[in-house]
Amino acid sequence: MQDGQGKSFATMLSPIRAGQHTLRNRVIMGSMHTRLEAEPDSIAKQIAFYAERARGEAAILVTGGFSPNAEGMFDPEGPRIDDLENARSLRPICESVQAEGSLLCAQLLHAGRYAKIEGCVAPSPIRAPINRYVPREMTDADIRQTIEDFANAAANAQAAGFDGVEIMGSEGYLLNEFTVTHTNKREDDWGGSVENRHRFPVEIVRAVRERCGPDFLVIYRISAADLVEDGAPAEEIAELARKIEAAGADILNTGIGWHEARVPTIAYQVPRGVWRKAAANVKAAVSIPVVASNRINTPELAEDILASGDADMISMARPFLADPHFVKKAREGHADEINTCIACNQACLDFIFSDRPVGCLVNPRAGRETEFRDTPTDTPQKVAVVGGGAAGLATASEAAMLGHDVTLFEAQDKLGGQLNLARAAPGKEEFNETLRYYGGQLQKHGVKLRLGQRASVDDLSGFDHVVISTGVTPRIPDLPGVDHPSVATYAEILAGDRVAGDTVAVMGAGGIGHDVAEFLVTETKAQSPDAFCETWGVDPNFAISGALAGDPLAPVQTRRKVVMLQRKASKPGAGLGVSTGWILRNALRKHGVEALGGVVYDRIDDAGLHILIDGEPKTIPADTIVLCTGQEPEQALAESLAAQGATVTMIGGAKEAAELDALRAIDEGVRLAQSL
Structure with missing residues (x-):
């Protein structure tokens, strides 16, 4: 349970009991919207996506959110699980994950006032600042029917072969909306007092447990810090946690912040591990396993949180886009080979918000597993890659992994190119991890490095293929x-x-x-957790209402x-x-x-x-x-080579001088290597 550097991940890799299940380790792949369900050949793509992460040894995988009814869909195309036959079509996904030794849980998510549909519903008719639709206030009959809908949805998931469900009670979705006065202005049995505001989610958990029996895993995602005005204080969160446990939940996962919050929660500007105390507050209230989440992206941090007792388990979503074998590499002593999530959001959240299937800047395979191969080439080539920026690093490491003989020329005395500039920006020091990863991959797969050598036409003779990834220079107006x-x-x-x-x-x-x-x-480039909380007006103890200690937009000197x-x-x-x-x-x-x-x-x-x-x-x-x-592409070498009839491909900034676009550069590099 150590890597080659002697780091121990004994707690993270140890089994834990949750309900009737013994989990093989303490890591959950958290829920993510993927939009793979809307893709052609969607089942095959979801099988490839989830099975790959199960092979990477996450103990539990949680799907993107399924709505329990029509009113709860996040958007008109959102996935639902209120139809039994449609649910059963998902069985092959469940079986593929279980065959690899992991459990698969379907997240049940009612979007409430965040639903981008006419006729969305909420505890009170208060429009969300991120949605143009004003929700309809739910009647008592609506509420009771929705409780039944959650139970039916869980039963459908069970019939489809899922090992359990995660009931989404955080991030400002419907269940969370009922628990706080920020959105619940009711004066009936479902609002007003804390007891009444907690009643709806508690009844849902109880109904799911009664419908699905003791062997079905029930996870509840509780909001551990709302980060909005009139959000829940710590004592109310602890009280809700105890009620959810008593109602039959096996695990309490923690969510941080509503989608409308003015405090960043998961982007690169947020320090790693800043939310761990919020999970610790929940853990102190209950005896079932509690999961820490958000901005945890290395096994070292995961182990520290677990070993300290702040949480019993760790949920990571985007880190499993960046590297589906996160846990397996840690267990096998190769933690230094983990492709670390840099929290850029460019191809995960931003793709989802623009109606595209999920992707990953540092891992172009994510969400597109069926488009790539890992088997060595039958026709190895001698390949020169000129330029050690993002595009060149991706090309060289991928081509060498596939069996090509690769030499990488870099004019500077260090690798990175424009990444060395990007990582100077506040929060973007996460790119250090990307450079560490690629440096290891080049060494592992035998890439010959020529640092400090500006490649000439003569240097590149004798290569079967020359890849020009010389990047850009600043444009002078x-x-x-x-x-x-x-x-x-x-x-x-x-x-x-x-x-x-x-x-x-x-x-x-x-x-x-x-x-x-x-x-x-x-x-300072990298803010400490305390400095981040001070900057954005967050209570570092997550004790007061909404965990807001000040105005997130207050001026900073x-x-x-x-x-x-x-x-x-x-x-x-x-x-x-x-x-x-x-x-x-x-x-x-x-x-x-x-x-x-x-x-x-x-x-x-x-x-x-x-x-x-x-x-x-x-x-x-x-x-x-x-x-x-703006930037200008570096293309002089490519033009000289082409004039001599060499086989040349330009990628990244050398091909098109756009913004410092590592997403495009890495994707182009990997795909070029795949095509050789």
């Missing part, structure tokens, strides 16, 4: 005064080659511009004054990720960063940056002017 001493590129700032002054103008408000602006106003500008008339930051953009925008507002759109750049001189805005001239005084004005 055609602007009078752009060579002024005050001007620096984003690469110079993020690499530490230039230090910005106290007043800064950032030209460009895309992803790079926002990262640079946050880099400039944030004194910073020594620098930063103005961010863009030529587009649209709202600055409009193109950022759906699930992380709001965090960046709020963080910059908290630090007093001004954002201007619709500007025309005029010139740069000793007075600063001269612009036109709404036709009026304006000068932005600045000690430093940072260029975040």
Whole structure:
């Protein structure tokens, strides 16, 4: 139970009893929306997805949420489990997981006022700030029918072969809405007192247990910190936990934050393990296993939480997208080979929010398992990869794994390319894990490294295939005064080659511009849990109502004054990720960063940056002017090779100089290697 570095994961890998089941370890793959159920050949794709994670030895896998009735669907296409025959069609998925030694539980999720459908329902007719539909207030008959619907849904899951269900009672969905006065304004038997507000979820758990019997695993996901005004204090959460245990739950999983909360909960800006005390509060109230969740992405952290007694089990969702064999690698002594989730949300949550099946930036196979192979090639080639950024690393490691003879040329004396700039941004030091992973993979699969060598045409003769992943360089705009001493590129700032002054103008408000602006106003890259809680107004003890100790949007003092500008008339930051953009925008507002759109750049001189805005001239005084004005592809070598008839493929930034897009770069690299 140790890896090659001598790290022990004895607690994480030890069995635990839950209800009538003995689990092989203490790790749950948490529920995720995948949209695989809406894909062509959906059953086959779900089998491939879940079975791969079972082979990776998670003790329990929890599916994405199934609605127990029509009113509870998250959107009109959302999966339901209120029809027995449809439920039984899922049996092959259950059997594939169980054949690998894991248990599979169906999550039962009623979206409540978050449902993106007309006719959505809630305890009170209060519209959610993230939904345009005003919910209908449930009648007593509606509530009793919904309790029956949950019991029927659980029975359908049992008939389909699931080992249990997880009843979703957190994140601001229907059951959570009943438990707090933030959304429950009722004055009948289902509102008002704590006893009445807790009645609905308790009755659901009791009904499910009675319908499905003692052998069926019942997990309840309890909100351990609502992070909204008039949320539950710790004593009410503990009281609910005890009632849920008495009603028949076998495991209490913990959820953190409502979807409408103004506090980030799972993105890279959130420190690892910051929510563990919330789980510990629940554990102190009950005797059944309690699960810690959210921003736990390494076996070291999981072991520390478990060994400390803060929780009995760990739930990780996105880390199993990044590496389905997370637990198996830890058990076999290869924890250093885990492909770590970097909490970027780009291909998981952001794909789901844009109606695409789930993916993963660091693992293009996730959700697309049927599109890739792992068997060695029958026709190995001698491959040169030029450029050791994200695209080059992905290509080289994948091609070598498949049996090709790979040499990787990198002009710098270290690998990483643009990732070395990205990881300088606050919170994005998680990219260190990606570089650690790829460095290990290159060594494991025998890639020959040529660091500090700028490959020439002669160096690349004799290779069957040359992959050009030379990346990008910052674009320098055609602007009078752009060579002024005050001007620096984003690469110079993020690499530490230039230090910005106290007043800064950032030209460009895309992803790079926002990262640079946050880099400039944030004194420390990696926030401690306590500093994060102070910044975002969170009670670090998770004791008070909603665990909010202050205004999440309250200003934060910073020594620098930063103005961010863009030529587009649209709202600055409009193109950022759906699930992380709001965090960046709020963080910059908290630090007093001004954002201007619709500007025309005029010139740069000793007075600063001269612009036109709404036709009026304006000068932005600045000690430093940072260029975040796009990138140019590095293609000179590719053109020279092609002229000599070499087989050349360009990928990543060399192919298309978009934003620092590691998602596209890694996907292109893996797919190219698969195609060789």
